[in-house]
Amino acid sequence: MRSRARRAVLALTGAALASAPLTVSPAHAATAPGTVNVHRGGPARSLSFTARRDGEAVIGFTASAPGVSWDRKGAEAAVVSIAVDGRHVTDLVVPSSDPTPRSLGLGRVRHGRHKVTLRFARGSASAARRVALARTRVRMPAADQVALRHAPVVIGRTEGPLNDPYQNATTDTPLIAWHETRPAATPGHRVVEYSVVWSNEDGGTDSPALMARWGRTTDIEWIYRVEVDAKGRRVDGTGVYQAPAHQTLKFTGRYEGDHPLLQTCTQNNNMCDVIAKDAPLRFLPDVTATRPAERAREVVMDREPWTYRVMAQEMVREGKIEKPSDPATPAVGDQRAYLFAEFAKTTGIPTGTGSAPGVALGVRLKSGPSRLYRSDHDQPTWSIERDGAVAGTVELPEGTAVSDIASVEALRRPVGLGDNGAPATVTSINRGFFLDAAYRPRPSGVTWSGSVTVTRERPSAVLWRP
Structure with a gap:
């Protein structure tokens, strides 16, 4: 009975796949029923879900970290490591004690039962003691399977002036991502492009010019683009990425399934397709969001108001x-x-x-x-x-x-x-x-x-x- 109380099960039906609540045992809910708490030095927490078919999964929750604030040195964020069936899939940087809606990719899962493991991770600020994840849910959105299938895995920046492999937990952290599609030259094919909003850029355009010319001090960059055929399969040789100096280069790196591995390798969040050995942080964003073609890219931030707060707090903490x-x-x-x-x-x-x-x-x-x-x-x-x-x-x-x-x-x-x-x-x-x-x-x-x-x-x- 105790082992069953430690699990929460979400069955994903083949069509809805989106909104069934994840119920959590009160034994895991120190703050409120349905909240999973992950403690520094404490045991990992796990939840189970059942996929009714093969496909790409997304996990969502409302995340908060008591004692954390992105505007204070030593209290910037807590980091949660997320694994699926024992495989490290993504990290979550939690920069606030205020409950904030977040979602991340879990990668491809097979039909059947799976376990998500949540651990309090290295890279967390000294002030961070606990992360609370409320209203946790897993979904497999049918309409966005192609976009999720080819989404890049972003490996955290490890070099530069900070020389800190966990630096994306304190600066230039990835906040949200989205995808855009357009027709390819080949009939029936599409080009899918992925972009990320970063909390700031430590190099590149200076902050006053960012405010004047771009209307924010976040950094917004496209990072990967690929052509897919009518069945959503990658067309070999079409993957490109935004490389240092804003070059567009052919992707020649490694894939996990159809997910290309890219690493943030510059101070202005450009990518490399050669990954530093033992880089600890990795991010698989939820890329299901899109933007209207007639609107500026900043509209994706407008939909996620918390991104403006993180943006401003980083400027305050860095004395800008x-x-x-x-x-x-x-x-x-x-x-x-x-x-x-x-x-x-x-x-x-x-x-x-x-x-x-x-x-x-x-x-x-x-x-x-x-x-x-x-x-x-x-x-x-x-x-x-x-x-x-x-x-x-x-x-x-x-x-x-x-x-x-x-x-x-x-x-x-x-x-x-x-x-x-x-x-x-x-x-x-x-x-x-x-x-x-x-x-x-x-x-x-x-x-x-x-x-x-x-x-x-x-x-x-x-x-x-x-």
Whole structure:
């Protein structure tokens, strides 16, 4: 009877596969029924599930680690190692004491019964003593089997200035991932691309430019792309990955089933297909999420508000936040003082030679001195040159709310020497929000659609007024 009380069983039916709750014995629930607690120095915990067919499985739960906070040195995170049938599949970095929804891949499982083992792992911060995993469930989403089948296993960074094999438990940790598909040249084939949101990048674009040009200080990178045939099978020789210096290289590394093994090998989270020996951390993200083609990549963060909190806390802990915040300087201030905006733009045909124009956003407030706050801080290379849906931020005085904004403007600015004369047209503001006291996005209060063109002769125009 005691051994049965130590197990929890989730039967996965062939179609639903998604939402049946995992019931946990109260003997394992120190905080609440249905919560699995994994303790430092304590025994591993295990749960069982039954797969009704072969396929890729995903585990989900609400994770919290009392005493942990990503903004405090020595308390950054707890790490849980997850194995399936005795095989180490993935690690989970838990950066908060607040319950946070998380999900990870478990890899391919055969029809039948399986055991998931959860262990408190090395790499955990000294302040971390326990991880609580509530509402644990395993699913095999039928619609996403191809995407899950080819998802890369990301091996943690082991080298660089930190020279720490567990460094992704304290810096540049992978938060969430997603996939996108598009038709391949061969009829019936598809190209599947995988991207990851990292908490920050220790190298590459500096933080002020990230805020201005990308609307966040996380690092978002595509990491692997592969062509699959009509049956979802990998087409040999089509796998490529984003290598150091943002090169696209052919994948020649090792696979686990159809999962390519890639390692974070640069300070800006680019990949290598040669894996360092004995690298301890590995991450198999849940890649079932997608994004609308007409939206910026940052929308995947909007769906997971906790990612903004981790983003901001890493900046605080690493001393990258200006104190006190001052929107007159280009340094990154308190991220709760920024308007986080996403807008859509296109660049027209040049009329001469010179550099292409970018677009920055400007904000005027209802009270105080008449002043234009610019997303690019009047730095030419910080305006946004790329077209489509893009994200940026505008730093404002601390305490500013959407109700304080008088207008949001489009500002045309060439990014280099000269001006090629091309117009730029803005057609929407998809969202505009501030972060709350806990660094989570407030509801969007700025949206607009229309068509406004800025030119060399008319370099600014109002997009939105309340």
